[in-house]
Every structure is written in C-alpha cells, then in structure tokens.
Amino acid sequence: MKLYADRVPVALRQLVIDILVVIWVYLWIRVALWIHDVVEKLAVPGQKLESAGGGIADNLADAGGKVGRVPIVGDELTAPFTGAADAARSIADAGRQQQDFVEQLALILPALALAVPLALVLFVWLPSRLRWVRRAGVAAAVRNHPAGQDLLALRALASQPLTELAKLGPDIAQSWRSGDSAAVEALAGLELRRLGLKQR
Structure with missing residues (x-):
C-alpha cells in the first residue's frame, strides 16, 4: 500500500491536502462543540423557572398544610394554597420542558453543523484519496x-x-x-x- 507519491511535488501536495483536511475536520468539531455550549446556556432560564416554580409550590403546599390545621375553616382556606401550588408546579414543568427542548437542540444543531463538512470529507476527499492509494499501490507493485x-x-x-x-x-x-x-x-x-x- 502506498500512501504518498514518489515524486516530491506530488507527495508534498498530498501531504498538505491531508493536513488541511485534518485541520478542517478539527475546526468543524470545535465549531460544533462551541454551538453545543452556546445552546446549552439557553437552558439556564428553564432551570431557574423550574427551581423557582418548585420552590414556590413547596412553600405554598407547606403554608396550605399549616392553614389546614385551623379549626372549622381550615379545609376551606387550603383550597387557594393548593391551587396556587398546582400553578407553581405547572411553571416548574414548563421550565423542565424548556430544558428538554434545549438539550435536543444542543444535539441537533452541532450535528447539522458537522454534517456538511464531514460529508465533503467522507464522500469527496476520502474516496478520491483511497482510489489513488489503490491505483498507486498496484502500479508500484507491477x-x-x-x-x-x-x-x-x-x-x-x-x-x-x-x-x-x-x-x-x-x-x-x-x-x-x-x-x-x-x-x-x-x-x-x-x-x-x-x-x-x-x-x-
């Protein structure tokens, strides 16, 4: 198997192109990781929303439990606290859903950013390079x-x-x-x- 030509100008050109392809792939991987990190930051509002909603729901449920111990009217007083706690839980759920959406986006966008550059390498450069290696190997052998x-x-x-x-x-x-x-x-x-x- 022959990876590079015998003639210096051709071998040098092949080596430079190979190095450029490796740098190209590396740079696009770095871009994809950067996109992932930037998109992940979009989950912060969802985390805060989930945390705030969960905290408010717990506090309202706790307050409702304490108010419920008031004799005679306790059950009636707990209803608004229970409703408010349920609304706060809905806010926390919305925060979780937003985080899930951001996680999916953080996977999809980098994959899309990598798809075209890697497709060029895999379907244009690599077949051409392998074809040369095969032909040059046979020619060198015979x-x-x-x-x-x-x-x-x-x-x-x-x-x-x-x-x-x-x-x-x-x-x-x-x-x-x-x-x-x-x-x-x-x-x-x-x-x-x-x-x-x-x-x-």
Whole structure:
C-alpha cells in the first residue's frame, strides 16, 4: 500500500491536502462543540423557572398544610394554597420542558453543523484519496516487471489525454502493439508520472 507519491511535488501536495483536511475536520468539531455550549446556556432560564416554580409550590403546599390545621375553616382556606401550588408546579414543568427542548437542540444543531463538512470529507476527499492509494499501490507493485510495464502502457493508452500521447510520437500505439520496449517504457512512464510515481 502506498500512501504518498514518489515524486516530491506530488507527495508534498498530498501531504498538505491531508493536513488541511485534518485541520478542517478539527475546526468543524470545535465549531460544533462551541454551538453545543452556546445552546446549552439557553437552558439556564428553564432551570431557574423550574427551581423557582418548585420552590414556590413547596412553600405554598407547606403554608396550605399549616392553614389546614385551623379549626372549622381550615379545609376551606387550603383550597387557594393548593391551587396556587398546582400553578407553581405547572411553571416548574414548563421550565423542565424548556430544558428538554434545549438539550435536543444542543444535539441537533452541532450535528447539522458537522454534517456538511464531514460529508465533503467522507464522500469527496476520502474516496478520491483511497482510489489513488489503490491505483498507486498496484502500479508500484507491477512497475518493475515486464508484464507490469506492458499493463501500465496499456493503461496510459486508454486513459491519458491525446495531447500527452501525441508528445510520445505519432506512431506510439503502433510501436506499443509491435512490442517496442522504448514505446512501452515511455507509455508506462507517462502513467507512472500521472500517479506521481517514479519509473523503477
């Protein structure tokens, strides 16, 4: 398996792109964490609402219990305290619901922020990089064998632009067909250069 090209300019370009991709992913992870932290701060009002509502409900329930001990009218006096305590509990529930919503938002927004950058890495850069690694690995493995040189020459004839092939001479295909070793070597070299590899 070959991770980088033999030729310095190509290998340097690959290395710089790989480093930039790693930095790109790292920066987007930092952005996602920052978004998470900012959204989490939105839960503070809900926490305060829950705390205040719960505290008021407990105090009203306690007061209602004390008022309920008043002889004769105690039961009638507890009704407003019970109603107010229930209303305070509703406020506390609203605070809890707001916190739950913020927690979900704190998961969804960072995931959305990461989705596009990671999709670009996973579906654009990574397949291209793996394709090069596979092709370069096979080319490096066969470049030292005569049959491998012939395969590389055939690959060059099939995939190289006509302008590049024409630079090798007008009869390059005929020379390859007749088994001319110089033509085979020139074509194989063209394919290896495209991959950033050295010939032998």
